[in-house]
Amino acid sequence: MTARQFSDIYTPLSDSLYRVAYYLLESRSDAEDAVQDLYVKLWNSRDTLDAVHNPGAYCITLMRNLCIDRIRKASRRPNAELKDDVSTDERADDSLIYKEQLDRIRKAMEKLPKSQRTVLEMKTMQGLSYEEIQEKTGLGYTSLRVLLSNARKAIKRQL
Numbered sequence: 001m002t003a004r005q006f007s008d009i010y011t012p013l014s015d016s017l018y019r020v021a022y023y024l025l026e027s028r029s030d031a032e033d034a035v036q037d038l039y040v041k042l043w044n045s046r047d048t049l050d051a052v053h054n055p056g057a058y059c060i061t062l063m064r065n066l067c068i069d070r071i072r073k074a075s076r077r078p079n080a081e082l083k084d085d086v087s088t089d090e091r092a093d094d095s096l097i098y099k100e101q102l103d104r105i106r107k108a109m110e111k112l113p114k115s116q117r118t119v120l121e122m123k124t125m126q127g128l129s130y131e132e133i134q135e136k137t138g139l140g141y142t143s144l145r146v147l148l149s150n151a152r153k154a155i156k157r158q159l
Contacts, residue, residue: 001046009055010042016056017063024067026097034070038063068124074098108158109151116151123148 014035021031038059042049052058075098109117119137122128128136133144 001049006043006046006049010039010049010059013056013059014039017059020060020063021067024064025070026101030070034063034066038066041066071098071101075102104159105155108155111158112151112154116147116154119144119147120151120155 017035017038018031021034022028025031025034041062042059049055074095109120112120119133119139122133122136123130130141130144133139134141137144139147
């Protein structure tokens with residue numbers, strides 16, 4: 001993919017990607033950083049982007065996954081690892097926001113039916129592929145996709 005093609009196809013998506021990142025991260029600077037990180041990843045893998053049939057959906061999925069990874073990292077990161085140039089109040093606010101958001105997600109996941117919760121945990125937390133989940137659960141591809149979709153919709157409604 002040429003730089004011109006990349007710019008024509010992927011640059012117009014920046015507003016949508018920012019909105020997704022802001023919705024998930026609830027911080028302007030974190031959302032901006034996430035969008036920038038995504039564009040760096042996209043640029044570095046631009047040779048493989050020709051195979052993408054729906055760039056908008058592809059990018060939004062990547063953004064959501066990137067934000068979830070950031071939330072997970074933030075929940076595991078001790079305060080000592082945070083940047084020294086960030087004020088103590090801001091660190092406390094960000095930490096509290098991440099913890100509250102993770103708690104809300106965990107509570108929402110606990111309310112899911114066992115099959116949906118199990119499949120969602122395998123996909124998002126363990127990072128398993130659809131094929132690996134199929135092997136472990138014995139579910140068909142379509143059933144797996146429906147369970148994941150329903151689980152994500154249920155969590156969104158609860159949040």
